[in-house]
Amino acid sequence: AQSVTQLDSHVSVSEGTPVLLRCNYSSSYSPSLFWYVQHPNKGLQLLLKYTSAATLVKGINGFEAEFKKSETSFHLTKPSAHMSDAAEYFCVVIPLSFGNEKLTFGTGTRLTIIP
């Protein structure tokens, strides 16, 4: 069984300040972990992914995340928020097993950027 918990349903930050979106996971297998972003009325876009290589993962648009097995966490960060970062963010877990491609999504974190 696998699951993810996004600890904040809403996060508001001022433009130019750091962003932290928190995610904890639970998985019976060695997991792959992803962060996706969804802008209003748009599909899902992959921000970054962890697949058992480097624990610090860099993604698009200045986002990065660190896989911490001891804390079962995969928090998403960005040093300086931009207005265009306002969106819904989803933490996703899947097992590292061939043929099993069920993505389990968190409930999402809505990021608001204050001008």
Added chain:
Amino acid sequence: DAGVTQSPTHLIKTRGQHVTLRCSPISGHKSVSWYQQVLGQGPQFIFQYYEKEERGRGNFPDRFSARQFPNYSSELNVNALLLGDSALYLCASSTSRQEGITEAFFGQGTRLTVV
């Protein structure tokens, strides 16, 4: 190269009717998955198909069915529509590897409204 394409983009149906949603994966991708995203929630896994075979099924009633064609495109069918089926239906395509999925690409989705 075209991304994942879904049709139609929007659809309005009446309770009790039947609906068919279509998805064309990225060229070369043999795996297609379907997700339901109810407003304000994260996507929920419905089905996964690989090489025309069902590989996974989520916790959805038998009114939901799907299939994959020889060209790897896929259809999602929903019978006897209920108001609660109103949602954004997302299709994802991916490449299956021995080490598991490396990335899932999503289409823009089909917005289904049941009235």
